[in-house]
Amino acid sequence: MKKNIKETITAQMIEMIEEAQETGADFTMPFKTLGGRPHNALTGKNYRGLNALWLGMLGALTVATYKQWAERGYQVQKGSKSIPISVPLMGKNKKTGDSEMYGFRAASVFASNCVLHAETNEPWIAPELPTVDLTERLAAVDEYVSNLRFDIRHSEQGGAYYSPASDFINMPHREQFIATDTSTATECYYSTLLHESAHCTGHKSRLDRLELKNKKGYAFEELVAELSAAFLCNHLQVSSSPREDHAQYLKSWLGALGSDTDYIFKAASEAQKVMDYMDEQQLPLAMAA
Numbered sequence: 001m002k003k004n005i006k007e008t009i010t011a012q013m014i015e016m017i018e019e020a021q022e023t024g025a026d027f028t029m030p031f032k033t034l035g036g037r038p039h040n041a042l043t044g045k046n047y048r049g050l051n052a053l054w055l056g057m058l059g060a061l062t063v064a065t066y067k068q069w070a071e072r073g074y075q076v077q078k079g080s081k082s083i084p085i086s087v088p089l090m091g092k093n094k095k096t097g098d099s100e101m102y103g104f105r106a107a108s109v110f111a112s113n114c115v116l117h118a119e120t121n122e123p124w125i126a127p128e129l130p131t132v133d134l135t136e137r138l139a140a141v142d143e144y145v146s147n148l149r150f151d152i153r154h155s156e157q158g159g160a161y162y163s164p165a166s167d168f169i170n171m172p173h174r175e176q177f178i179a180t181d182t183s184t185a186t187e188c189y190y191s192t193l194l195h196e197s198a199h200c201t202g203h204k205s206r207l208d209r210l211e212l213k214n215k216k217g218y219a220f221e222e223l224v225a226e227l228s229a230a231f232l233c234n235h236l237q238v239s240s241s242p243r244e245d246h247a248q249y250l251k252s253w254l255g256a257l258g259s260d261t262d263y264i265f266k267a268a269s270e271a272q273k274v275m276d277y278m279d280e281q282q283l284p285l286a287m288a289a
Contacts, residue, residue, distance in 0.1 A: 037061070041112065041124075042068040051085045053249070058083065059159035060111035062124065069115050074124065080114035133175040134185035141190055141236045148281050150200050152193075160192045162199035164210060169196045183239070190238045191229050198228035198274045207277055209270065222253040223267035228274040235275065 038047040038055035041064040047055055055063060060083055066076050086104040093100050112124035145152070151168035162169050177189040202209030202221065209221070226249050233239045250264070 038063065040064055040068065040109075041074075042071055047085070050253075053253075054085070055083065055109075057159045057161045058111070059161075060109075061159075062112040063109040065107065065109055069110060070118075073118055074115040075118045076110045076115050080110055082108035082110055085109055134179065135174045135177055135189045136184075136186045138186070138190065138236075138238065141238060144236055144278070144282065145193060145197060148197060148200075148278060150197060152197075160196055162196045164199075164203060167200070167203055167205075169193075169200055171196065187233070187239050190236075191233055194232045194236075194238075195225045195229040197278070198225040198232075198271070201228075201274050201277050207273060219253040220263060220267060223250060223263060224270040224274065226250050226253075227264070227267050227271040231271055231275055232278070 038052050038061050039045060040047070041062050046052065055061065063083065064072065066082075069076055085107050087107045088101045089103045089105055090099055091102050092098065115124055116122065117124075152171060153168055154171050154173050160171055171193060174189055177185045177192070179185045180188060183191070199221070201207045202224075204210060209224070
């Protein structure tokens with residue numbers, strides 16, 4: 001991708017992020033895993049923002065606190081690991097009397113695979129997954145990703161994530177991807193695949209970006225991966241322009257970095273390195289042909 005195109009996309013992305021911040025537009029998980037969006041098993045409410053992103057990537061789509069599972073009649077099993085989330089703190093404005101949020105507190109939830117029914121000892125039963133593949137197969141993109149020679153595994157039970165320790169990418173099956181308000185199922189699938197592939201380039205055997213991740217934090221790495229996905233979707237003609245779901249995803253992680261858009265430009269520089277690396281993996285095959 002030419003530099004001016006990359007800079008144009010970056011600028012457009014910042015505008016879209018600012019709009020998402022003003023309107024409060026929230027990111028929607030583009031695939032169904034274990035019953036849809038991350039939600040609370042007791043209240044049925046969907047999680048939002050960073051909580052939704054975090055739980056979705058872990059494949060923890062049905063969660064509740066220890067006490068909430070007990071209210072549903074389920075027992076968290078001994079040795080189960082909790083998942084940390086943030087819960088808003090609400091209070092009354094002394095001047096107006098209105099209820100408003102004034103901060104967050106930490107909380108812990110357990111995924112549905114950590115519980116058994118207290119009386120029957122049966123596991124939590126997840127809703128059936130969709131069986132229709134709504135995505136279109138893009139041969140050129142499939143070949144591009146195949147040429148990277150990454151270890152990509154498809155599974156119904158986990159979210160979309162990259163495991164640095166084992167150096168593999170976990171992806172939901174194609175038929176689990178759905179259309180959102182701003183993207184087709186096809187765009188959602190390939191954008192997610194390219195996002196996780198971008199993470200994979202950070203391995204020490206490739207671009208060795210883990211040290212940078214440790215210095216600047218997980219949120220910065222998410223900016224790099226999502227900008228890489230946005231650039232690559234344009235580069236590989238998955239979509240012709242930046243999409244709102246990219247901006248909504250970036251908005252959530254940018255919030256963890258103090259909403260400083262300067263991080264976007266720094267992440268864009270790293271995203272260009274990701275694209276350069278991926279393009280280089282195509283060259284030997286092209287030369288051999």
